[in-house]
Amino acid sequence: MRLPRIFGKKRGHRRTGSQIWGTVGDAAFHAALLLAGFIFGGLLVSGVAVPEWRINHDYLPARCTVVGKRIERRVADRPPGAWHAALLLRYETDGTAREAWAWPGPAAGGGDRGQAVRRLAAWPLGGEVPGWYDPAAPGTVVLQRGYNWWMWLLALLLPGALTAFGGAGLLRAARRWGKSEEHRAASAGLPELLDPVAQRPRASQGHPAVPCCDDLVNSPGTILRYRLPIESPENWTLLGFGLFALLWNAVLTVLAVQAGLDLLGGRRDWLLFALLLPFALVGIAGIAVFIRGIVLASAVGTTQLEIADHPLRPGGSYGLMLAQAGSGEFRELSLSLELEERATFRQGTDTRSERAVVWRQPIHVWQDVQLSPGTRFEAHATVRVPAAAMHSFASEHNSVRWMLVVHGTPARWPAFQRVFPLVVFPPTAGAAEVSP
Amino acid sequence: MTRSPEGRPSPVVSLQFDRVDRRYEPGDPLTARYRIEGLGDEPIEAVEHSVLWYTEGKGEEDLGVHFFARVEGSPTTTESDGTVAFHTRLPASPLSYEGVIVKVRWCARVRIFFRAARDFVSEHVFDVGRLPPARLVTAEAP
Numbered sequence: 001m002r003l004p005r006i007f008g009k010k011r012g013h014r015r016t017g018s019q020i021w022g023t024v025g026d027a028a029f030h031a032a033l034l035l036a037g038f039i040f041g042g043l044l045v046s047g048v049a050v051p052e053w054r055i056n057h058d059y060l061p062a063r064c065t066v067v068g069k070r071i072e073r074r075v076a077d078r079p080p081g082a083w084h085a086a087l088l089l090r091y092e093t094d095g096t097a098r099e100a101w102a103w104p105g106p107a108a109g110g111g112d113r114g115q116a117v118r119r120l121a122a123w124p125l126g127g128e129v130p131g132w133y134d135p136a137a138p139g140t141v142v143l144q145r146g147y148n149w150w151m152w153l154l155a156l157l158l159p160g161a162l163t164a165f166g167g168a169g170l171l172r173a174a175r176r177w178g179k180s181e182e183h184r185a186a187s188a189g190l191p192e193l194l195d196p197v198a199q200r201p202r203a204s205q206g207h208p209a210v211p212c213c214d215d216l217v218n219s220p221g222t223i224l225r226y227r228l229p230i231e232s233p234e235n236w237t238l239l240g241f242g243l244f245a246l247l248w249n250a251v252l253t254v255l256a257v258q259a260g261l262d263l264l265g266g267r268r269d270w271l272l273f274a275l276l277l278p279f280a281l282v283g284i285a286g287i288a289v290f291i292r293g294i295v296l297a298s299a300v301g302t303t304q305l306e307i308a309d310h311p312l313r314p315g316g317s318y319g320l321m322l323a324q325a326g327s328g329e330f331r332e333l334s335l336s337l338e339l340e341e342r343a344t345f346r347q348g349t350d351t352r353s354e355r356a357v358v359w360r361q362p363i364h365v366w367q368d369v370q371l372s373p374g375t376r377f378e379a380h381a382t383v384r385v386p387a388a389a390m391h392s393f394a395s396e397h398n399s400v401r402w403m404l405v406v407h408g409t410p411a412r413w414p415a416f417q418r419v420f421p422l423v424v425f426p427p428t429a430g431a432a433e434v435s436p
Numbered sequence: 437m438t439r440s441p442e443g444r445p446s447p448v449v450s451l452q453f454d455r456v457d458r459r460y461e462p463g464d465p466l467t468a469r470y471r472i473e474g475l476g477d478e479p480i481e482a483v484e485h486s487v488l489w490y491t492e493g494k495g496e497e498d499l500g501v502h503f504f505a506r507v508e509g510s511p512t513t514t515e516s517d518g519t520v521a522f523h524t525r526l527p528a529s530p531l532s533y534e535g536v537i538v539k540v541r542w543c544a545r546v547r548i549f550f551r552a553a554r555d556f557v558s559e560h561v562f563d564v565g566r567l568p569p570a571r572l573v574t575a576e577a578p
Contacts, residue, residue: 183506185500208500209500339570390535390570399538
């Protein structure tokens with residue numbers, strides 16, 4: 001029998017890992033997770049959940065008399081744990097008198113030795129307390145019933161997550177085992193459930209690999225049929241700057257307070273002071289960049305784009321309405337149609353994306369636009385999708401995206417760009433053949 | 437019979453499409469016939485034939501299978517000359533695309549699984565649609 005090769009060829013000269021060994025490794029990893037989930041779950045169920053359930057369902061009530069009491073702590077703990085109160089109880093089971101030690105719940109625990117001794121006074125010798133004993137082992141008695149919800153949550157969540165993750169991975173590996181990539185891709189089933197990390201784009205009905213445009217046609221326009229949603233990656237960048245400034249300055253504040261307290265206490269930690277200065281400069285710069293981003297985002301005014309129909313078809317012409325709010329003068333406002341390719345790939349442990357604009361068509365350029373507060377600039381234009389255009393395409397790691405791009409050059413602010421994604425369907429059957 | 441560098445028999449899959457130029461339009465019917473030669477005496481576990489698209493370029497390879505069939509053992513020949521035929525109707529998308537960093541290709545694949553824990557793949561590319569190749573936009577305006 002021949003063992004599978006560790007390395008195999010994928011395409012051309014590129015070497016990739018062996019599919020068989022990859023599947024074996026993946027299955028072993030997920031089997032280990034599943035096993036850990038079972039062991040952890042079994043321990044929690046047998047050690048915590050079952051005893052607690054039995055106390056609440058099987059144990060029988062008994063009137064218990066306190067005949068002795070003491071304080072104790074677990075010497076096995078390193079360092080030794082807190083002191084707890086313990087009561088020696090006398091009770092009867094089936095006519096037999098019994099004595100056993102019991103712990104009266106959370107009220108008896110915690111604290112140092114003195115606190116535990118003071119707590120013991122709550123249970124006078126000869127007093128009666130309600131208790132429950134185990135009919136299977138009458139020498140075991142408890143003074144409290146109920147459930148620790150956090151323990152049940154722990155018992156369900158952690159082993160449950162390990163079992164679900166490991167089980168799904170193992171099932172995925174089993175589905176892959178011995179199957180070609182075509183067979184796996186063609187297999188019906190629950191691939192999304194088994195592989196929740198994979199981000200497969202939603203395809204349009206009847207058009208495989210063409211992205212769904214439901215999110216692009218759910219907003220009616222004021223003049224034309226649809227208002228296109230804006231894609232604003234700069235907003236995420238701004239949020240990132242804001243979070244950075246917040247976290248950095250929070251750390252800086254903690255350090256500054258510590259330095260201030262040291263100074264008030266007569267101590268001077270020169271190393272801390274030396275570190276604070278560059279930290280403070282970075283913190284101030286972070287706030288300045290964030291505020292500048294907010295000012296730029298809000299000062300220019302919103303851009304809206306409406307379109308007469310959607311999705312688009314190659315060779316089709318579609319009316320557009322551009323609306324720009326704000327105030328002041330724009331040296332130039334332009335609208336263009338662009339086609340962009342986007343590819344996602346792995347380099348080592350990093351996932352990288354690369355973009356390339358492969359087609360750009362100017363639609364209209366407006367010069368010297370004067371905006372006044374309260375009114376917005378509105379202009380109509382027509383976009384024509386080339387007859388030989390590639391349709392929108394989206395798969396897990398690759399996409400071909402159409403978009404309308406608004407470039408603005410305000411007189412007083414830096415230039416900006418706003419992107420409105422579109423979906424272009426393939427030509428309908430029987431459409432005229434187009435030569436390149 | 438050809439042999440691989442490791443000395444094992446390397447089969448030859450001859451696949452013919454029903455269009456000589458291998459060019460189809462979305463929604464067109466496609467018929468392909470193939471014949472496997474040079475198997476030697478190595479026993480076959482199964483043969484799979486499929487029609488699929490895949491991506492090439494900078495990104496990780498994605499795959500979409502449109503038609504798939506697996507035959508356990510040697511495939512039953514459907515023609516008198518020992519060829520196997522399969523038929524499908526192509527979907528509306530995606531079209532074959534020669535982009536700059538993303539390319540979409542259509543192909544028919546025949547994969548032979550041998551009992552000795554190895555497989556052999558033969559891929560035959562065809563075009564869906566007639567799109568011109570894309571070019572990178574470098575200037576600010578075309």
